[in-house]
Amino acid sequence: MRRAISGAIALLLSACTVSSAPPSETPTVLVSPSGSAVAATAAPSPMPTATPRPDPPVAAADADALALQMVSAERAIRDPGVTGADLAWFGHLQQLTYRRLAATPELRDTVLAAVPADLKAAATANADATADLRATVVPGPDLPTTWRIVEPAPMDDLARYYREAEAEFGVPWSYLAAIHLVETRMGRIRGTSTAGAQGPMQFIPATWARYGEGDINSDRDSIRAAARYLHANGAPGNMANALFRYNQSQRYVRAVTAYAEVMRAEPDAYRGYYQWQVYYLTTRGDILLAVGFGR
Numbered sequence: 001m002r003r004a005i006s007g008a009i010a011l012l013l014s015a016c017t018v019s020s021a022p023p024s025e026t027p028t029v030l031v032s033p034s035g036s037a038v039a040a041t042a043a044p045s046p047m048p049t050a051t052p053r054p055d056p057p058v059a060a061a062d063a064d065a066l067a068l069q070m071v072s073a074e075r076a077i078r079d080p081g082v083t084g085a086d087l088a089w090f091g092h093l094q095q096l097t098y099r100r101l102a103a104t105p106e107l108r109d110t111v112l113a114a115v116p117a118d119l120k121a122a123a124t125a126n127a128d129a130t131a132d133l134r135a136t137v138v139p140g141p142d143l144p145t146t147w148r149i150v151e152p153a154p155m156d157d158l159a160r161y162y163r164e165a166e167a168e169f170g171v172p173w174s175y176l177a178a179i180h181l182v183e184t185r186m187g188r189i190r191g192t193s194t195a196g197a198q199g200p201m202q203f204i205p206a207t208w209a210r211y212g213e214g215d216i217n218s219d220r221d222s223i224r225a226a227a228r229y230l231h232a233n234g235a236p237g238n239m240a241n242a243l244f245r246y247n248q249s250q251r252y253v254r255a256v257t258a259y260a261e262v263m264r265a266e267p268d269a270y271r272g273y274y275q276w277q278v279y280y281l282t283t284r285g286d287i288l289l290a291v292g293f294g295r
Contacts, residue, residue: 056277056288057093059100063107067114070097074119077272091275094126099279099286102130122262122269129258132251133182139281147191148294153219155274158186161220165227171235171242174263176223177270178256179246185278187219191294201226 060066073094076082082090101108108127115123152158158180162173179201180186187200197204199216201223211229214221226246227235235242243253262269278289 053089055089057089057096059093059096061100061104063110064114066097066100066107067111069093070101070111070123071115071119073097073272074115074122078266078268080268087271088275091272092277094272095276098126098130101127102134105131122266125258125262129255132255132258134281136249136251137281139283141283143280143282143287143289144191144294146193146294147189147289149188149278149289149291150190151291152186152188152274155271158219158223158274159270161223164220165224168224169227169231169235171227171230172239172260172264174260174267174270175230175235175239175243175256176227177263177273178259179226179243180219180223181259181273181276182252182256185276186274188278188291190217 060069073090076086076090077094101111112120112124112127158177159173162176162180165171165176166173177186183202184190184200189200192198193202195204199208199222200219203212203216203222203225205216207229208216208225211232212221212225214224216222216225230239230242230246233242233245239257240253243256244250247253259273263273278293280287280289
């Protein structure tokens with residue numbers, strides 16, 4: 001569609017992975033809108049609780065505790081009674097557990113072996129997708145200078161846009177959601193990538209001119225254009241080819257497919273992915289870019 005792996009993927013990878021430094025030594029760093037950095041050092045509770053929680057959550061460093069966190073987060077996401085701030089917290093914790101696993105692959109088999117059978121397929125898919133995306137990124141020393149981090153559109157609105165595009169073009173909604181997740185964390189990233197891609201679904205202007213209608217920065221218009229582009233390149237019959245044309249990396253294809261198939265099998269998984277935050281992997285470690293960054 002436009003580039004190899006874009007800057008948005010670098011972010012996404014961070015969002016799906018963990019720091020390259022040993023987890024017990026290097027904390028996640030939160031960058032506030034003012035540019036100040038705060039290290040997160042507290043350990044989160046592995047089970048839903050009404051007591052105050054560290055914000056952001058912190059993934060455990062050992063296999064047993066990490067597996068408990070992973071399972072509690074996956075259970076919470078599937079529980080319709082978990083909503084609002086609780087859902088946001090557990091979705092973020094879910095993200096961080098897979099980031100940790102990608103950063104410490106020696107823990108992978110032990111952690112996944114501890115996951116119950118009903119969650120194992122989703123957990124394995126998330127772990128593999130995170131690892132694939134992490135492998136595409138070379139950490140640099142600097143934060144992005146062309147990004148702004150904003151609140152995403154409401155979860156139900158985005159779900160409606162995916163479904164509308166599916167009805168019009170036949171592309172499964174879960175694949176549109178997975179691309180949105182990978183490219184800009186459901187529209188949280190605003191700005192131009194290093195390859196010149198723009199908007200929540202990351203189109204270069206020439207591709208947008210052919211397949212887009214309306215505003216490239218509109219979630220709805222961009223999702224619809226992505227569905228049109230994928231359909232023109234073989235979706236839904238040949239999703240692998242369509243995804244490769246969207247971004248010419250087999251790791252990208254595998255990762256998007258993994259997230260999409262988790263949501264296709266369990267639509268409630270979307271509730272968790274929607275909560276995933278914007279991380280940027282640097283030579284200093286993982287940087288969490290808060291809403292307001294870049295303004």
